[in-house]
Amino acid sequence: xxxxxxxxxxxxxxxxxxxxxxxxxxxxxxxxxxxxxxxxxxxxxxxxxxxxxxxxxxxxxxxxxxxxxxxxxxxxxxxxxxxxxxxxxxxxxxxxxxxxxxxxxxxxxxxxxxxxxxxxxxxxxxxxxxxxxxxxxxxxxxxxxxxxxxxxxxxxxxxxxxxxxxxxxxxxxxxxxxxxxxxxxxxxxxxxxxxxxxxxxxxxxxxxxxxxxxxxxxxxxxxxxxxxxxxxxxxxxxxxxxxxxxxxxxxxxxxxxxxxxxxxxxxxxxxx
Numbered sequence: 001x002x003x004x005x006x007x008x009x010x011x012x013x014x015x016x017x018x019x020x021x022x023x024x025x026x027x028x029x030x031x032x033x034x035x036x037x038x039x040x041x042x043x044x045x046x047x048x049x050x051x052x053x054x055x056x057x058x059x060x061x062x063x064x065x066x067x068x069x070x071x072x073x074x075x076x077x078x079x080x081x082x083x084x085x086x087x088x089x090x091x092x093x094x095x096x097x098x099x100x101x102x103x104x105x106x107x108x109x110x111x112x113x114x115x116x117x118x119x120x121x122x123x124x125x126x127x128x129x130x131x132x133x134x135x136x137x138x139x140x141x142x143x144x145x146x147x148x149x150x151x152x153x154x155x156x157x158x159x160x161x162x163x164x165x166x167x168x169x170x171x172x173x174x175x176x177x178x179x180x181x182x183x184x185x186x187x188x189x190x191x192x193x194x195x196x197x198x199x200x201x202x203x204x205x206x207x208x209x210x211x212x213x214x215x216x217x218x219x220x221x222x223x224x225x226x227x228x229x230x231x232x233x234x235x236x237x238x239x240x241x242x243x244x245x246x247x248x249x250x251x252x253x254x255x256x257x258x259x260x261x262x263x264x265x266x267x268x269x270x271x272x
Contacts, residue, residue, distance in 0.1 A: 004033065010044040014052040029069055030055060063087050097215070118227050119207045121261070123200075123240075128165075129155050129189035130198035132181040137172055140180060141214075147182045147194070148248070154195035161185040165242040167200070179238075205240060205261035206233060213253035217260075224260055237263035 011018045024030040025042065030052060032042035051072065058068045067087065074080045131147040148164070162185040172178030181198065189197040206228050210220040221239075228234075240261035243249075247256065 005044040005046065007032070007042045007044065010048070010052070013049055014056060016052055016056055024055065027065060027069075029065060029072070058084075061087065061091060101215070116208055116223050116227055118224065120264075121205050121207050123203050123205055123261075125200060125202040126185060127189060127197050127199050128183035128185045129195055130181050130183035131194045131196075132179065132198065133194075134178065135172070135180050137176045140168075140172070143180060144182060147180075150193055151182060151184055151195055152248075154190055154192040155184050155186050158186040158188075158190075161187065163242050163244050164246070165240060167238045167240055169238045173239075203237065203240075203261075203263040204265065206264045207259055207261045209244070210258045210260055212256055214256070214258065217258060220260060224262060228262060228264060233264040239263075 005013070007018055007021055010016075011021055014021075016024075021030065021042070025032060030048070033045050033048070034043045035041070036043070054072070055068055058071065059065075063071070063084075067083065071080055071083050074083065129151060131151050133143060133147065135143045144166070151164075164182065164184045166180065166182040168180050169178035172180060183198060183200075189195075191197065206224060208220060208224045208227075210217050240263070242259035242261065244257040244259055245255055246258075247253075250256065
C-alpha cells in the first residue's frame, strides 16, 4: 500500500521522536491515517503536521496528555484559549514558587552578616477576637485566608487595638497537624459564626521580624530557633505571629512584615 509519510519522515518533519509518535498513537492522541495490516507500518499525511506541532508546544509547557487531548477535541477557539490559559496560570504560580525557593536558598547559602535582631519581650494577658481550628500544615495558608476574611467581617467598624496575629500549636510543625488560631485585638470582641472572644495568657516572647513574602519564613523560624538554643532558652507554648504589614495591607510582598514570637523560659541548672 502507498504511504504518504512514514513514521520516520513524519518524525523528522515534526521533531517528535518515533517512540513518542507511537506512544501518542497508543493513547489515541495522534493516530496515523493508516496502519499496514501486514507490516504494522504507520502512515501520516502532511495535514497532520500542524496538529503534531500543537501537541509538541503543549507538551513543552508540561500540559498533561489528558489535557492536550481535551484541547485538541475542543472546536471552539475561545474555549481552547481558556483551557490553555488555565494551564499557563498554573505554570506562572509554579514559577513564582520556584523563584521564591531560589531566593530562599541563596539567603541560606549567603547569610546576612548583620546578625539576627531578636528582642525578649513580656506580653500581658489579653482578650482578642479569634477564629480557631485544627488544620494540616499544607492547609494553613488557605485556612488562614478564609478565617481572616471571616474575622475581618465580624469586627468591621471596631477600632483595632494592635495589628492582627496568630497562634500555632507545636504539633502543627512536629506532626503536620495541629491547632491554629488567628485573631484581631479589639475592644469587646464579638461572638459571630466561628469568631469568638479568646483569652491569650501572658507570655515572654523571643521576637524577630521576618521581612518580605512568607515563602521562606521557615528560614527566619530556623534562625530564631538557633538563637533561642544559643541563649539557653527553651520553647514554652505555641508560636505567635503578628502581621505588622500583611497582604491585606499591601499587595507588594516585599513590603510584608511578620513578627515571629516564641514563648520562652530560661533554663536553670539544678543544684547538685
